[in-house]
Amino acid sequence: MTGPTNRGRSGALSALLGIGGGTILxxxxxxxxxxxxxxxxxxxxxxxxxxVFGTIGFIMSGLERSGLPSGSYGYISLPALIGISSTAMLFAPYGVYLSHRVPLRRLKRIFSLLLLCLAVNIVVGLI
Incomplete structure (x- = not known):
């Protein structure tokens, strides 16, 4: 399957798993x-x-929810959003630089290790 449907599924799956879409894509x-x-x-x-669309979805689905921490809009914490997005913007160029400088075999191993750590984290969270 190709096109927007596939991107929507990867976004939904990454949101359910609590991981970035790139981990699936x-x-x-x-x-x-x-x-x-x-x-x-x-x-x-x-x-x-x-x-962007995940953030909008989490805001809309949690707008009527009571008992959320202050600074939250729906299920999105504004301080966390600012911290995570500013850090991502600050370090994204460094990640691009590294992905082009690290040998391909090592890059595959690093990404595999990241996926393994995420999988262990998900399994541990289920126990």
Whole structure:
């Protein structure tokens, strides 16, 4: 399946798992024989849209919810949103630099380790 439906599914799945969309999109693109560096760049670009629409969805679904911490708009914490987005913008150029400088084999191992850590975290959270 291709097109917006696929992006919507990866966004929904990443939101349910509490992970970034790139964690799903990079392996998918790589499975589709897209060069790993290009897969990372493409998923980063798509990740911005996933984050925007995910944020809007979490705000809308939690607007009527009571008992949320101050500074929250729906299920989004404004201080956390500012901290995470500013840190991401600050370090994104460094990530791009590293992804082009690190040898491809090492890059694959680093990404595999990240996915393994996420999987362990999800399993531990289920126990």
């Amino acid at each position: 990079v392996p998918f693109f790589h499975w589709c024989n897209v060069d790993l560096r290009r897969a990372i760049a493409t998923s980063t670009t798509l990740g911005f849209g996933l984050a």
